[in-house]
Structures are given as C-alpha cells and as structure tokens.
Amino acid sequence: MTTEAPAGTPVRMSAVIRRAGDYLAAHGVQSPRATAEALLMYLLGTDRAGLYSRSEGLDTRAARLFGRALCQRCHGIPVEYLTGRQQFMDLTLGVAPGVFVPRPETEGLVEAAVEAVAGRSGPVVVDVGTGTGAVALAIKHLRPDAAVWATDVSQAAVTLATSNALRHSLDVDVRLGDLLGPIPEAVRGEVDLVVSNPPYVAREAYDSLPEEVKAEPYEALVGGTRFHRRLVSESPDWLRPGGWLVVEIGDDQGPEVRSVFEAGLVEVEVLPDLAGRDRVVRGRLPGATPGATSADGS
Ligand SMILES: C[S@@+](CC[C@H](N)C(=O)[O-])C[C@H]1O[C@@H](n2cnc3c(N)ncnc32)[C@H](O)[C@@H]1O
Structure with missing residues (x-):
C-alpha cells in the first residue's frame, strides 16, 4: 500500500494510521490500529504522543519501510519480530x-x-x-x-x-x-x-x-x-x-x-x-x- 504523502500535501499521522489499520484489518490482522501504531512508533523512533502530535507525514524512506513492514505483518510475521x-x-x-x-x-x-x-x-x-x-x-x-x-x-x-x-x-x-x-x-x-x-x-x-x-x-x-x-x-x-x-x-x-x-x-x-x-x-x-x-x- 502507498503511505507516502504526495509532495506539498500535508498528511496527518492519524490518516496514515487509519489507512494502514484498514489495510491490516482487510488482511485479517488482529488489533490492526495498534499494530500500525507500533510499527510507526518503531520506524520513527517515537512514542504514541509523538506519533499523534507529528505535523508532517512520512518521507519516502519511512513510507517504503512502513509499507514493507505492513506487508510482512500481513504475511504472518509477528509485530514483535518486526520491531525487535x-x-x-x-x-x-x-x-x-x-x-x-x-x-x-x-x-x-x-x-x-x-x-x-x-x-x-x-x-x-x-x-x-x-x-x-x-x-x-x-x-x-x-x-x-x-x-x-x-x-x-x-x-x-x-x-x-x-x-x-x-x-x-x-x-x-x-x-x-x-x-x-x-x-x-x-x-x-x-x-x-x-x-x-x-x-x-x-x-x-x-x-x-x-x-x-x-x-x-x-x-x-x-x-x-x-x-x-x-x-x-x-x-x-x-x-x-x-x-x-x-x-x-x-x-x-x-x-x-x-x-x-x-x-x-x-x-x-x-x-x-x-x-x-x-x-x-x-x-x-x-x-x-x-x-x-x-x-x-x-
Ligand atoms: C513457551 S517458551 C517460554 C519462553 C519464556 N520463558 C517466556 O515466558 O517468554 C518455552 C521455552 O522453553 C524452551 N525449551 C524447550 N524445551 C526445553 C528443554 N528441554 N529445556 C529447556 N528449555 C526448553 C524453548 O526453547 C522456549 O524458549
């Protein structure tokens, strides 16, 4: 899935999390929203408060890594193995x-x-x-x-x-x-x-x-x-x-x-x-x- 913001478009993290959660839910992943949050907190090196107060979306690299992690999670890799x-x-x-x-x-x-x-x-x-x-x-x-x-x-x-x-x-x-x-x-x-x-x-x-x-x-x-x-x-x-x-x-x-x-x-x-x-x-x-x-x- 695409999680990167088009250039010049401000994207709130809550929107990224909602879309990622919907994607995980559609693939039958349990606790989809919490999973999306956990992966993002890990990738961005922040906590929950930092995640939701972030004003910018994901840059190209973070979006690519996030997309890959979502895909791996949908293929049955536990979220803890992805975040380590x-x-x-x-x-x-x-x-x-x-x-x-x-x-x-x-x-x-x-x-x-x-x-x-x-x-x-x-x-x-x-x-x-x-x-x-x-x-x-x-x-x-x-x-x-x-x-x-x-x-x-x-x-x-x-x-x-x-x-x-x-x-x-x-x-x-x-x-x-x-x-x-x-x-x-x-x-x-x-x-x-x-x-x-x-x-x-x-x-x-x-x-x-x-x-x-x-x-x-x-x-x-x-x-x-x-x-x-x-x-x-x-x-x-x-x-x-x-x-x-x-x-x-x-x-x-x-x-x-x-x-x-x-x-x-x-x-x-x-x-x-x-x-x-x-x-x-x-x-x-x-x-x-x-x-x-x-x-x-x-
Ligand atoms: C259910 S896991 C529990 C791991 C950890 N105690 C926990 O609660 O997160 C069971 C562990 O027992 C280990 N194990 C299996 N057979 C064993 C044996 N014969 N002697 C010692 N450890 C064994 C496994 O490698 C595994 O790490």
Missing part, C-alpha cells in the same frame, strides 16, 4: 525471530513465583525455558537479592536472554541445555524456586494456531503437559525442603497438572489469570526452609 522488542512488566526486551515472544499473561507466572518466595532472603531461582529471559529478568528486577539462573535448549534464546540481561544490567546466569541439566552441581538441593513457562500447546492443536504464532519456533510452543511432568519429577532433586515449583499451563490443563503436582508436592494451587482462566500451578516440596514463610505469608 516487547514490553514485559517493567522491562523492554529485545525479541528476534527464532525465539518465543513473551506474552502479557506470563506476568501472572512471575507474580505467583515472586509471591511464593516473598518470605525468603536471597532466594536461589532457576527459570527453565527462558526464551528472551523474560521471567528470569523480571524476577531479578523485582528481587535484586535473588541468585537467578536460566536455561534453554535453544542457542538463539540463550544468546538473546544474555543480551537482554546485559541491556538491563541484571545479573542472571543463562545456560544452554535441557531443563535443569546446565545448573552447577553445587546448587543441587539449594534452590528455593524453579519457575517455568514450558512449551505446552498440545500437538493436535498446533495446526489451528494463528499464522503469527506458528512463526515462532515449534519447540518453544508444543509440549502438552510433558514438560510439567518432567519438571515435577526432576525439580525435587534441586529444590531445598520447602522450595517451590511454579509453572504456566494452558487453560484446559489445570486439573491434570494439579494431580501431577499432588503426587510429589504440597500446598498445590491452580491460579487463574485476569480473565479467570487457569494459568499457573504452584506447589512446594514438603519440609520447611528455616526462616521462610509460606506463599500466603503465614
């Missing part, structure tokens, strides 16, 4: 093709995890399947006294999470490997919190995912409850008595993951997201860490 960034809690994270894009609903996982270890000073935390580092970095940001480790089987994710940690000067040790395997032996039995947003889409549900979700790595998406089961079986070796396992789940996985948790953990809870859908399961190893309080502060 995503807001997660208080952090702006670098995002790149080949790595899972952090979702707002995962903020509930961080809140449930931070609440679980609220009564412990200097907690040892491991984020399994860290992707961009979103969960590990948000926890370190909220709990600067925590010793935070993060793992991922994807080298692209490890590289990106490491660069996001540097970008925010957050001291998180990111390691390549399967589940808790890359964590040093010295930490075995000392961990206060294992937290994870594992791949949990059921294999049968993959084909019906939207194109922009399928643009993310298959290994970051698909797993059903396989990873939850592995985490329940492998975490107890790493947790100290009373240590917590907190995981994100699909909204239909609550009862199944609860019963898997109840086989080895206590104080098991299924927590809903803001829309009331099951989103997080947490439970702790029996026993108590001296000086620690439980998740409800008792």
Whole structure:
C-alpha cells in the first residue's frame, strides 16, 4: 500500500494510521490500529504522543519501510519480530525471530513465583525455558537479592536472554541445555524456586494456531503437559525442603497438572489469570526452609 504523502500535501499521522489499520484489518490482522501504531512508533523512533502530535507525514524512506513492514505483518510475521522488542512488566526486551515472544499473561507466572518466595532472603531461582529471559529478568528486577539462573535448549534464546540481561544490567546466569541439566552441581538441593513457562500447546492443536504464532519456533510452543511432568519429577532433586515449583499451563490443563503436582508436592494451587482462566500451578516440596514463610505469608 502507498503511505507516502504526495509532495506539498500535508498528511496527518492519524490518516496514515487509519489507512494502514484498514489495510491490516482487510488482511485479517488482529488489533490492526495498534499494530500500525507500533510499527510507526518503531520506524520513527517515537512514542504514541509523538506519533499523534507529528505535523508532517512520512518521507519516502519511512513510507517504503512502513509499507514493507505492513506487508510482512500481513504475511504472518509477528509485530514483535518486526520491531525487535516487547514490553514485559517493567522491562523492554529485545525479541528476534527464532525465539518465543513473551506474552502479557506470563506476568501472572512471575507474580505467583515472586509471591511464593516473598518470605525468603536471597532466594536461589532457576527459570527453565527462558526464551528472551523474560521471567528470569523480571524476577531479578523485582528481587535484586535473588541468585537467578536460566536455561534453554535453544542457542538463539540463550544468546538473546544474555543480551537482554546485559541491556538491563541484571545479573542472571543463562545456560544452554535441557531443563535443569546446565545448573552447577553445587546448587543441587539449594534452590528455593524453579519457575517455568514450558512449551505446552498440545500437538493436535498446533495446526489451528494463528499464522503469527506458528512463526515462532515449534519447540518453544508444543509440549502438552510433558514438560510439567518432567519438571515435577526432576525439580525435587534441586529444590531445598520447602522450595517451590511454579509453572504456566494452558487453560484446559489445570486439573491434570494439579494431580501431577499432588503426587510429589504440597500446598498445590491452580491460579487463574485476569480473565479467570487457569494459568499457573504452584506447589512446594514438603519440609520447611528455616526462616521462610509460606506463599500466603503465614
Ligand atoms: C513457551 S517458551 C517460554 C519462553 C519464556 N520463558 C517466556 O515466558 O517468554 C518455552 C521455552 O522453553 C524452551 N525449551 C524447550 N524445551 C526445553 C528443554 N528441554 N529445556 C529447556 N528449555 C526448553 C524453548 O526453547 C522456549 O524458549
């Protein structure tokens, strides 16, 4: 589509955004206006207020780049891969093709995890399947006294999470490997919190995912409850008595993951997201860490 203003014609940004939004909507893109705004803010290096108060239209170069980005978005490329960034809690994270894009609903996982270890000073935390580092970095940001480790089987994710940690000067040790395997032996039995947003889409549900979700790595998406089961079986070796396992789940996985948790953990809870859908399961190893309080502060 053409977004450049003819010479001498003043074009308000609101008109550019409206036309671009209509174009995206016609191609079935969700949240078309917000998408057009996000792409323009990125291309023009401005925020929303700057965008709408701008008196001139787009020059030839910006119009060409904007047109190309709109086209890529219509072909199923997630907007976050086009802008290279995503807001997660208080952090702006670098995002790149080949790595899972952090979702707002995962903020509930961080809140449930931070609440679980609220009564412990200097907690040892491991984020399994860290992707961009979103969960590990948000926890370190909220709990600067925590010793935070993060793992991922994807080298692209490890590289990106490491660069996001540097970008925010957050001291998180990111390691390549399967589940808790890359964590040093010295930490075995000392961990206060294992937290994870594992791949949990059921294999049968993959084909019906939207194109922009399928643009993310298959290994970051698909797993059903396989990873939850592995985490329940492998975490107890790493947790100290009373240590917590907190995981994100699909909204239909609550009862199944609860019963898997109840086989080895206590104080098991299924927590809903803001829309009331099951989103997080947490439970702790029996026993108590001296000086620690439980998740409800008792
Ligand atoms: C759903 S994404 C979550 C990423 C990030 N924690 C977030 O919430 O934005 C799942 C992540 O787990 C990683 N992963 C898949 N299998 C794994 C395994 N066996 N061990 C560690 N990480 C794994 C994927 O590469 C992907 O980055």
